[in-house]
Amino acid sequence: MLVFVVFGPVVDYLSVPRHPGLAAVLASGYLLAALLLFVFGRRGELRTQALVGVSIDLLFGILAIHALPVAGTGISLMLMFNIGAAALLLRTRYGLGIVLIAVAGLVGEFSWSVMAGEPDTRSLVEPVMFAIGYLAIATLTSVLGREMRESYNLAERRGAETAHLVEVNELIIRRLRTGVLLVDGDNHVRLANEAATLLLGDAGDGRRDLAIALPELSRRLAQWRSDGRSDENPLQIAPDQPEVVPRFTRLLAGSDQTLVFLDDTSLASRKAESLTLATLGRFSASLAHEIRNPLAAISYSVQLLEESHDIRPADRRLLEIIRQQGTRMNGIVENVLGLARREPAKPEHVELVSFTRHFIDDYQAGHPIELDSLRVTAGQPNIAVLVDPRQLHQVLTVLVHNALLYGRIPGEPARITVNVQIDKQLMPMVEVLDRGPGIPDRIAQQLFRPFFTTSSHGTGLGLYIARELCRANQAMLDFVPLPGGGGCFRIRFSAPTQPTKPPPTQERRGRTV
Template sequence: MASSATPASREQSPNAARHELYFLHGFRVAQALVYLALAFGLPGLDGPGLNRPVLAHALALGYLVFALAMLGATRRLLVRQRLITAAGLLADIAAAVLAASAMHDARIGIAMMLAVNLAAGALLLPLRLSCFFAAVATLGMLGHALFTPTDVAHELLESGLFGLAYFASVVLCHVLGRQLRASEALAEQRGVDLANLAQINELIIRRMKTGVLLVDDANRIHQMNEAAWLLLGSPAADRRDLGRLAPELSRRLYHWITSGKTDETPTQLADGMPEIVPRFTRLAPNDDALVLIFLGDTSMISRRAEELTLSSLGRLSASIAHEIRNPLAAIRYSAQLLAESTELSPADARMVEIINNHCVRLNEIIENILQLSRRERSRPETLDLGRWAHTFVEEYRQGNDLGNDSLRVIANSQVPVTAMADPQQLQQVVWNLVQNALRYGRMPGEPARVMVVVRHGERGLPTLEVIDRGPGIAPKVAAQIFEPFYTTHEYGTGLGLYLARQMAEANQATLEYVRVAGGGSCFRLILTPARVLPRTGAGEVPPPRPDARPA
């Protein structure tokens, strides 16, 4: 039976063991006092006859000293509670057998008190050991009966019945104790789970982007999370009166309590904070004392609406772009055939050139719109950015006539810069940046000078920069250049930089604009460092140094 008990039922908490051990030692003191009263007698009462007065007196005094010593040392004995309990039960059995021999008339009461000792010990000891002590106690009582001079058969019957009671009480108390310990362990585990759940709930509420306030019927704030604290203007800890802290919110709360209607117009609770729309609900259905207030940030709602709008617009634009692409291809093909005619006048040739140019521009717009709707997942690879940049510039020069403009790479060939990125998406991002730099990054009447710089940035992160020496971008314009459909050029779509940032973020990279001192613009792309460096013909590339700079 002991082997079938679960680990949780066999283990018991220190508090439970201490209580059971205190009970056993306390009962032992009471038992010793009973022996003392039986041995020396009580004033005004006739005690039982003593067969052996000297033994009874010595036993009562010695057992009382032993019981008091065990009770006083209970806290120190907890570390060896099984050993101490076993030794105490042996002493209890010996004392009970000796007391029954010295005070024969009180043997029944002494045997019954011993049953309590054995039952309390069964709460602390394994079942086999508890049954062993029950057997020892039974044998002790049977041995006492055998040496009784009168009515041996009757004494043996009584001792046998007491032995049966000992075994029954030991088994019963052990089973009950195991169930109680299992229930206690389950309750402790549930308590830990509830405490953890409460901490998780508190952390979630505290980190919620929606502000949450708990206000009582006296208009006093009991709790607020970080978002609500910021929306209220970061008040001091002692400022908890909602009427003084946010009069408009207090007014709306009173209006909701009295009328049941919510004012859904946005309002601002503190200077410099976004507008919010408050929502009210009672903490309990039938409790009017506490009210929960949710402060919804309208800027978050606006951003979500903007994302949904862009998504819908992207799908709509993609369908329109597909419909435009076929007739546009026919127009461009016809214009190319017409341009090959030898009978065109100069004026007609100029018109054909205009058609071709605008067909190219429309095709770029369609490609941007299709990229906006595709949003393909990135497939990152380990890239040597220096080599990649040289290859990119060579391909760009071959595919585009630069004229007097210049495009060059600045990279340290001695210290390679490696990064994780999708080569195709990186190609689109840098192509867009270089195209904008060659188109807008020039001073009036001067050729464009564009550099693609590859280096280790802050904390050794791989960095790729596209720098021009043009007039730069005004601060007000720079704050909006990455927004979709924002453009300052009459022929621009406003999607190029927006798509470039989206593809950069898909590669866990950041794209930002940095104004260059002395004139010019810098678009900085900070990529994810590669964990595994590529191998060259001479062996493995050495790790980058954070302080490395381009030559």
């Protein structure tokens, strides 16, 4: 506009500038400065650009007011917009500084004109009113600018927090053990988390159309969309993948996008097992009293019979077996209760070879094995471990009983060997080996799961309790298939604290536990 006033067609209708040469230089210089600021100023920070721009405006504007007194009022009014914009964009102290410079420039220019004796139709009231106006507009826009910056900073913080929450939600969804699929209205899979990708396997590899990747799941989704009913029967996605139960829900009300949750049935079964075990723990605590009462009566009756002199030696041996088994049953009840309450084991120094031999003698005395064979082998004469002898006795009872029951060729006697040795890592271990038909891999993977059994008469808790008792004693119980047929249940103990010989009472303890 300054160029238009100085060099435009309206110049003939205006008064002659006070300083024509200065007016031409100012108009040209101002235009050049504006172009340079427009070209290069956008590369810098907005506040820097505003500070430089308003400084140039004030410099050329006040000089233009002096050179063109006829346009001074208009230029002063236009500078009010520049000052207000600078106070809005800059910090408060910079905005007020710009206002003071503008007021000083207006008053200084007016004073210069008066002292120089140059003709001027303006009065002192005009620059004073403009100064007050500059202060008012700068104060107002400065307050607005401060609130705007605070709102901007708050929005940035909220945006960063929201972005962080979105990342956390995405991470949670990706790491969910439940498979999640996002299917649009065209039956295309838009998103799939890690669990869903693992469940889909090859079916989801590069195939985004649900009808092609998983036709049965697509059929169930179409049925749910049509009548709202969902088929909750397990779905086998692939032969080598676990069964899943699909659940459907809309992403948003009225949206055609559907979230598909693929619940792994094995996870659900493990949750049910955990609940069942918790219930079993509470049940065993209430049942212990009922079991111990008849056991106490049996034990008391046996003691009375043993005091009789009319008992034959063979019957007295039977009474001894009853007393031993009653004591052992009471120990089993205590171990189950300790397992349910997660009570720690009470380890002692045990000499494995002697302990195992006494265990076999006690087992054969209380469980006639007829034509079956049960023997002990040892790699060394003495192997010391730190273990709870009562719990070890219970574990060996479970393993030997299972070996005699299942580790045999049909029609042939069982051949069971309990081997005590030290492995290559110098860790003591006990192996219960049989020469039976072996255990298939699909069953071996589930042997130690609670309530898993292949027998119609079993409870599926024996091996589970045995492994838990081993873990309570810092030992590991695993199944190892034998190359020539048969199976091996291996108890691997932690290294003994010191390789001591068995204490004097060890032999007696091994016989009476």
